[in-house]
Every structure is written in structure tokens, then in C-alpha cells.
Amino acid sequence: AAESIQIDLQDSEGKFVASLKGDSKTLKELGVKDGMRIHAVDISGGNVELQDDSMVEKYTISDDAYNEREDSVRAWKKKLLAQHEGEHAGEHADKELNEEAAKKIKVGDRCEGETKFREGIWIGITYDLPVGKNDGAVAGERYFQCADKHGGFVRPVDVETGDFPPLEDDMDEI
Numbered sequence: 001a002a003e004s005i006q007i008d009l010q011d012s013e014g015k016f017v018a019s020l021k022g023d024s025k026t027l028k029e030l031g032v033k034d035g036m037r038i039h040a041v042d043i044s045g046g047n048v049e050l051q052d053d054s055m056v057e058k059y060t061i062s063d064d065a066y067n068e069r070e071d072s073v074r075a076w077k078k079k080l081l082a083q084h085e086g087e088h089a090g091e092h093a094d095k096e097l098n099e100e101a102a103k104k105i106k107v108g109d110r111c112e113g114e115t116k117f118r119e120g121i122w123i124g125i126t127y128d129l130p131v132g133k134n135d136g137a138v139a140g141e142r143y144f145q146c147a148d149k150h151g152g153f154v155r156p157v158d159v160e161t162g163d164f165p166p167l168e169d170d171m172d173e174i
Helices: 063-068 073-103
Strands: 005-010 016-020 037-042 111-114 121-126 151-154
Antiparallel strands (some): 005 037
């Protein structure tokens, strides 16, 4: 029966706004706005058995059975952790590759040394054409000297050394 139900109006955060009374009024007439909640409470006391959930049969699963499932949160977390560890393993492998590649490059081929702008090993390059980002200095720290826009830094694995003829800027001929 309607008299055994108390209807309260709550704001979007669940705070009490008003008690709604009047069977013939519309929600608009009662002041209900978007985002508000209508909270109905049985005040008759006759449905106590519905509030006791100890009698309700619940789904249970053993840890072993849950661990075998591929569609569980635990499996998802395990997969995510494995991917994260794999990414760090890749970083370690990249570091080793860069160290090995750096051993094959001699100072004078271009430039080699520790940098302050980023971690790891970087090779300073003097380009034949103005395709670089600097003149051998980064953030006020000079690593080598070259013309503006002729310098750059790359990872050792991206460097190929050899006796290459210098490239010339053929743009003047065009």
C-alpha cells in the first residue's frame, strides 16, 4: 500500500532534499530535476525477510577453478603484469644493443660521449646537409661543433659508419 512506502527526493550526491507526498502530483510538480534520485523505503516492517541475505544462495568458486579461468580479473591482471615486465625487458635489451653498437663507433667517426639531456648512450652526428636540429649543443651544453642545423644525436644502433663521400646540396642547381 502507498501509505507503507516513504518516498524521499535526493540530490545527485544522495543528500536528502525533500519527502515526496501527494499521490496525484507529477514529478515536475514535486520539484524533481535531472540528476536527482527518488529513494523509496518500505516503512511497514513487513518485508524484514527480504533484507536478510543470509538465506540467499550465492555463487562460489574455488581459487584453483578461478585461476584456470581466462576471463577473470585475476587473469587480466596477470596478463597486464606480464606485458609490463616484457616492456621493461625490451628496454634492457635496447640498452645492451646500444652499448654494443657504441663500442663499434670511434670518436672521430663523428662524436661519442655521455649526454646530460637524456639517459643512455647517444652518438653526436654532423650531417652534410642542414637536416639536423642543432649545432652540436643541446640546452646550452656543447658536445661538438658544427654548422647550425647540421648537428643531431641518435642512438648507436641507428648509426652506420664508413668512408662515405660527403653529400652536397644540389638545391642550388634546381
